[in-house]
Every structure is written in C-alpha cells, then in structure tokens.
Amino acid sequence: MKRILFLQFFDPAAYPPLDRGAAQLLERGCTVRFLGVRSQGTGAEMRLSAHPRLTERLISRPTTRATISAYFAAAIEELVRFRPDVVYCSQERVYPIGLAASFLPHVQTVLHEHDTPWLDAGRKRSLLVKARAAFARRATLCVIPQTERAITFAAETGGRRIAVAYNTPALSEIGPPPAPRSGPGLVLWHHGSIGPRRLPASLIHALAKTPDDVELRVAGYETISTYGYVDSLKALAGSLGVGHRFSYLGAAKRDDLYAAARAADVGVLLFDSNFIEPMAGASNKPFDFLACGLPLIINDTAEWRDFFGDRNLSLSCRPDDPDDIARVIMWYRDHPEERARMAQRGHQAMLDEWNYEQSFAPVLEALEASSSIGSRT
Structure with a gap:
C-alpha cells in the first residue's frame, strides 16, 4: 500500500x-x-x-x-x-x-x-x-x-x-433528490467559514425587510481573525427586530451540516463586493448547497453569472444592497414551484459533473x- x-x-x-x-x-x-x-x-x-x-x-x-x-x-x-x-x-x-x-x-x-x-x-x-x-x-x-x-x-x-x-462534494455526500419543505414562508441557509467578507451584515438588514415567515439559519466556524463576528450579527438582528428569525447552529460535522441544509429552501452565497480573489469554483459553499437541494442567491457579478451561465440554478443580487437582496429573497418566497424546479436542476448538475470524483x-x-x-x- x-x-x-x-x-x-x-x-x-x-x-x-x-x-x-x-x-x-x-x-x-x-x-x-x-x-x-x-x-x-x-x-x-x-x-x-x-x-x-x-x-x-x-x-x-x-x-x-x-x-x-x-x-x-x-x-x-x-x-x-x-x-x-x-x-x-x-x-x-x-x-x-x-x-x-x-x-x-x-x-x-x-x-x-x-x-x-x-x-x-x-x-x-x-x-x-x-x-x-x-x-x-x-x-x-x-x-x-x-x-x-x-x-x-x-x-x-x-x-x-x-x-x-473545483471544490465540490463527493458523490456519497450528495443527498437524495430534493423534496419541497413542508410549511409556509422561506428558510435561508448558509454554512462554512464565517466572516464579514463571506456573510455580509447587509443580509441581516435584508432579512429585516422581509415578512416574519422568512428565516435565516447559519452554521459553521469563525477563524481567529473573525472571532466574535457571529455575536455582532446576533446583536444586529436583535436591534432590527429580527433576532427570532436569525439562528446560529455553531460548528458541526459535515453530515450534520448537510442534514440541516436539506431542511432549508435556499442557499445564500454572498461575498464582499471587493473580495480578494475569484471564488467561483473555489468556494465549497455553492456546491454544498446545490447538493442539498437548494437553489442559490449569488453575487450579481460577471464571475458568478458566467460560472452558472444559463443553468437557471440561482438568482443574483448586489451583496452590499439590502433592498436588492430582499428582492431576490421575496421572489423565492413567492415562487415555490419554480424554486423546486431550480433545486432539481442543481441536484442533477451535482450528480452529472460537479462532484469530487470528477474534480x-x-x-x-x-x-x-x-x-x-x-x-x-
């Protein structure tokens, strides 16, 4: 051996x-x-x-x-x-x-x-x-x-x-075909490394512009340089009156993360507008979310639009604009059938090409x- x-x-x-x-x-x-x-x-x-x-x-x-x-x-x-x-x-x-x-x-x-x-x-x-x-x-x-x-x-x-x-999941990590979540409203999901460049505070401001049945769940870990950032997001959510709609699940094993992601509706992938380097393909997060049956919210930039092309797996917005983020959130909330079809297409793309066996x-x-x-x- x-x-x-x-x-x-x-x-x-x-x-x-x-x-x-x-x-x-x-x-x-x-x-x-x-x-x-x-x-x-x-x-x-x-x-x-x-x-x-x-x-x-x-x-x-x-x-x-x-x-x-x-x-x-x-x-x-x-x-x-x-x-x-x-x-x-x-x-x-x-x-x-x-x-x-x-x-x-x-x-x-x-x-x-x-x-x-x-x-x-x-x-x-x-x-x-x-x-x-x-x-x-x-x-x-x-x-x-x-x-x-x-x-x-x-x-x-x-x-x-x-x-x-590309930083894709293994085939064994890709779950079964997605089934629509039962229940009203919309559950947004984000996991992975957490910091202001990867999970902007503008998302909390956007959450405050949506109805009470929209929820944001976050899991993952802070690094030494971002320690305390989750607490600042909790404080911001509380000050905006949406503390009850923002949940931090902490760091968890990948299987547990995926199980929690499958209980959500949409994966949120918003990088700082001036992020230090190209991330489309390098970021684990969009592939993880698609593998769990979640369509995406992504940056409205050429990098991300070109990567996903016309696959119809995502909607884009300006990551520093709460109104634009809220616009996309509301579209997903109000179009559950289209959202489900996007989830199916994303899941199939993971099986066909975006898996670590191929990467x-x-x-x-x-x-x-x-x-x-x-x-x-």
Whole structure:
C-alpha cells in the first residue's frame, strides 16, 4: 500500500477537499497521514473522516515563530519515519518542504493551492515566492481550484502541469433528490467559514425587510481573525427586530451540516463586493448547497453569472444592497414551484459533473501514470 503524506500549515479538517481527496486515495488502498496545525476558534471542533488507514498529527500554536519551527521539525521526522511515496502540499509555508521532497528518489509531489498566498513583500516572503515557483515547476501536478487563478498561477510560477479541481462534494455526500419543505414562508441557509467578507451584515438588514415567515439559519466556524463576528450579527438582528428569525447552529460535522441544509429552501452565497480573489469554483459553499437541494442567491457579478451561465440554478443580487437582496429573497418566497424546479436542476448538475470524483480525477491520473497508487479497491 502506497503512503501519502499531506502537509499543510493549518488544520486539514477545515478544508473539505483534503478530506475528500484522502478518501479517494484510501479507496485505492493507500495509507494516508496528515501533518497540520491545530485550529483555534470554533473551527477547532471539526474532524477529518475516520478511517483505519488515516492518521493525523497536529502541531499546537503557541506563537507563529515557534509553531513554524516545530512544524518543520515534525515534517522532517515524518519524511524519515513515514517514508511517503507522495508528498501532498497545500499551503505556501510548506512549499519549501515539498520542493525538497521533489528531489527524493521515487517520491511524487503535489502542490494544491486552496487560497492564493499574499507573497509580495519582505525577505521571508521573497524566499517563499521563489520556493513556490520552484516547487510549481518540479511538482508532479499543481492543483488550483479556480480557472482564473490557474491562469495567474501559471504566469507567476512557470508551472505547466496544472489541473483545475473545483471544490465540490463527493458523490456519497450528495443527498437524495430534493423534496419541497413542508410549511409556509422561506428558510435561508448558509454554512462554512464565517466572516464579514463571506456573510455580509447587509443580509441581516435584508432579512429585516422581509415578512416574519422568512428565516435565516447559519452554521459553521469563525477563524481567529473573525472571532466574535457571529455575536455582532446576533446583536444586529436583535436591534432590527429580527433576532427570532436569525439562528446560529455553531460548528458541526459535515453530515450534520448537510442534514440541516436539506431542511432549508435556499442557499445564500454572498461575498464582499471587493473580495480578494475569484471564488467561483473555489468556494465549497455553492456546491454544498446545490447538493442539498437548494437553489442559490449569488453575487450579481460577471464571475458568478458566467460560472452558472444559463443553468437557471440561482438568482443574483448586489451583496452590499439590502433592498436588492430582499428582492431576490421575496421572489423565492413567492415562487415555490419554480424554486423546486431550480433545486432539481442543481441536484442533477451535482450528480452529472460537479462532484469530487470528477474534480479529483486529474490528480489520481497524474499519480497513477507513474504507478504511485493502485487501482480502486
């Protein structure tokens, strides 16, 4: 059985694509080990999917400098003791390790960049820029979750073996065909990482402009930089008189999140208008919502309109305009039959093309081409 070592300077449980990719490698008889950094905040409650051939080691986070030193020492130890056949790197801080591993005999390397790093200033940053580019050129495969980002990545690094892998659910996570929820009104749903750029306060203001039978439910986790944001949304909802229509369910396992999502009507996906990078394809959220039978509310921008095209799975609005958000909410509330048809189309699209078996296929093909992993068991 081949050994796969996943390296990332964060908690891998916070990144579902890592869990899903590991699951497909495990299905092919591989042994998987993760070396990460323990989460702080509400994200610390998340866990990777259990499997007898999957193990995990998390470094604590006393200070940034101490954590980096401890992580690099642990990575060297893992390379020596675990002796991986594939080193799978998912964050710029670990790219120097991946670059070094690419020179080891009979070891393949994968660079999977979930978020584009900010690497434009300072001596340390300059070294990471160089390591990123060198690793990109040597890696067996570079994996980027978004098409525009992949084009930029190639231009910045000179990497040529690049695959775009959308952050979609696995087929096993896609639920049964959606059935309309019984009951009046409308239940809006949002889950995942929570912060002002991913769940704008304008949504609470929009909620206050809708009838009392419209409800917003939110689940997920805050990061260190966004800790306390949910409390601010609760306070805002209370001040606007809609506190009873805003619910925060906390962080939960993915199965529990999906079960709660299936009890809603519409998935809300509104990013800050000046979000730092393209997200269509890279964000887990729209795919999660569609898999649970929810049509979408998305940003009224070319990026999102072009991605979903004329599939009729979503309605768009300006994310900083409560009146425009309320307009879309009311359309969904007042058109339950059309909403149900949109849900059916979205669910079928997930089964046909937007699933992680298809997203991760280029990675498996690249590794199998050199006989690093076996066939599906």
